Amino acid sequence: MSEIFKKHISKFAQVSDEEFEEIKTYFSTKEVAKKENLLEAGQICRHHYFVLNGLLRKFYINEKGTEQTTEFAIETWWLTDNFAYEKQVPTQFYIQAVEKSIILYITIEKQEKLLEAFPVMERYFRFVYQRAYAAAQKRIQFLFSFSKEEFYLQAVRNHPEFVQRVPQYLIASYLGFTPEYLSEIRKRLLS
Amino acid sequence: MSEIFKKHISKFAQVSDEEFEEIKTYFSTKEVAKKENLLEAGQICRHHYFVLNGLLRKFYINEKGTEQTTEFAIETWWLTDNFAYEKQVPTQFYIQAVEKSIILYITIEKQEKLLEAFPVMERYFRFVYQRAYAAAQKRIQFLFSFSKEEFYLQAVRNHPEFVQRVPQYLIASYLGFTPEYLSEIRKRLLS
Numbered sequence: 001m002s003e004i005f006k007k008h009i010s011k012f013a014q015v016s017d018e019e020f021e022e023i024k025t026y027f028s029t030k031e032v033a034k035k036e037n038l039l040e041a042g043q044i045c046r047h048h049y050f051v052l053n054g055l056l057r058k059f060y061i062n063e064k065g066t067e068q069t070t071e072f073a074i075e076t077w078w079l080t081d082n083f084a085y086e087k088q089v090p091t092q093f094y095i096q097a098v099e100k101s102i103i104l105y106i107t108i109e110k111q112e113k114l115l116e117a118f119p120v121m122e123r124y125f126r127f128v129y130q131r132a133y134a135a136a137q138k139r140i141q142f143l144f145s146f147s148k149e150e151f152y153l154q155a156v157r158n159h160p161e162f163v164q165r166v167p168q169y170l171i172a173s174y175l176g177f178t179p180e181y182l183s184e185i186r187k188r189l190l191s
Numbered sequence: 192m193s194e195i196f197k198k199h200i201s202k203f204a205q206v207s208d209e210e211f212e213e214i215k216t217y218f219s220t221k222e223v224a225k226k227e228n229l230l231e232a233g234q235i236c237r238h239h240y241f242v243l244n245g246l247l248r249k250f251y252i253n254e255k256g257t258e259q260t261t262e263f264a265i266e267t268w269w270l271t272d273n274f275a276y277e278k279q280v281p282t283q284f285y286i287q288a289v290e291k292s293i294i295l296y297i298t299i300e301k302q303e304k305l306l307e308a309f310p311v312m313e314r315y316f317r318f319v320y321q322r323a324y325a326a327a328q329k330r331i332q333f334l335f336s337f338s339k340e341e342f343y344l345q346a347v348r349n350h351p352e353f354v355q356r357v358p359q360y361l362i363a364s365y366l367g368f369t370p371e372y373l374s375e376i377r378k379r380l381l382s
Contacts, residue, residue: 060332068335070328082325092332115314122313123306129320134273136327137261141251141283143334144259144367176335 001029004052005104008076012127013120023121026114027104032097038105039095045084047105051075054101057170060092069173072098072166078128098170148175149185192220195243196295199267203318204311214312217305218295223247223288229296230286236275238296242266245292248361251283260364263289263357269319289361339366340376347380
């Protein structure tokens, strides 16, 4: 299973087999049940998660008491509340398994030690954050540009497998509308 | 002026005076006039900008023909269209000086060469992207959580100097409403 991680590192940085065996020891593996929470609002955000298999989502409870999903993470994606993780402060977010998942995770202390021992991993994480930042910038542009309905159409067009994979009520939670409204849009699309 | 850059690097990575003299040679400096565009929609995004002095903003023209500002960059902030910069493709964005500014800039080819020659700069840029990503995640949460009016109040409360410094019509362009609507909110706040 850790082969997935090794392959992902090798997309951005050169790491030998021996080095990878060492690098692996900084991480722990965990099987997460469907709907299990890895992180809950109010907790110190201790871990950075890497999805080997499955699907995670990050959400918070908004002032109306509704779950607002802000991110999903599928295989080879990293997920955490980056601000709370770096500062080791309580988070407002939940991180939950959407499907039964297998994940790697690391603490900030171990991540810092890993980066000291293997500076080549600075390059890897530089790319991880660089790509994640570019994706977040696109998301911000989309939030301004598109109506919720257009945003859904974009998702169906650009990520059809993802839209198939994720339960509809979570797609609604990501787009910021009710499951009922999403049903309406889908009906309109089919008619 | 390059002392500002050196000081910023030293927040995240250890670089000797001799190394910094070398690192500097990968960058160019430019004085930008107020309202001068560094990047325009349709152009290949060739540069990554670091503000030594002054203030830049990034915006695009939305479907209504209005300028939607998505980011500002003050001293020691990096700014580019990260997706278009990494892929070297045409951008949809403009980058413009809000005030007369002095900036450093680098191309992606030179940035890659710099990172090869000085792997310590991987650590620097890893931190730059990590922080920028965390800020973008917060922004996304704010876009979902707050009404435009609440968002403005947050900005006034958390970044009063910034709100003072930036022309009101650009604050409006960042928040996604008209200058007239912003005037209304301000009047309501004062009354």
